[in-house]
Amino acid sequence: DIQMTQSPSTLSASVGDRVTITCRASRSISSWLAWYQQKSGKAPKLLIYKASTLESGVPSRFSGSGFDTEFTLTINSLQPDDFATYYCQQYSDYSRYTFGQGTKLEIK
């Protein structure tokens, strides 16, 4: 099974900051990577797919990059609404471990 590892597990930042979350795959997944945002008690929300394609309606301060085994999610100019948990997800192959373990973005 492909396994996904996110870092950091927790990230503290302030409104207006630029933050980056990293996701690594245990083997190549080409560009088959998605990012989700999840707020407490809510369902995940799709942000980005195919590593860098922004889902319709998602603010342009979110961006994704990467290929093969290493990927990043960047949020420019953090807004109060952005403090949440972020998950990467590979869709190269189905697996129990398709999601990373999550990165909690906290207010500093």
Add this chain to the structure above:
Amino acid sequence: EGQLVESGGDLVQPGESLRLSCAASGFTFGVYEMNWVRQAPGKGLEWISYIESGGGTTYYADSVKGRFTVSRDNAKDLLYLQMKSLRGEDTAVYYCARGRACSGGACFYDYWGQGTLVTVSS
């Protein structure tokens, strides 16, 4: 705008069975692959099951294989998850999620339900 609404979550004892449902609206349900993803309390997301649009192909995570069965009724826009021999580690919020760009059972998920809580405890 598509919508998914899960139901059927409950408190059950270990070894018991439960069936979850997911009602779809706002999109043509029968042309989309569907999935179940769960989240144990305070934990991350775990994909557990996939069903292709016609219902003929299904995949399961090893953690539920042989105990859970996914099915769908495209005439009623409903997705199901039949769960048997439930264990404490099955305690989680269960989400149904619409798949997009699926290949070989692997998709990303663009619409999610609000989730339904299954608690397995004596």
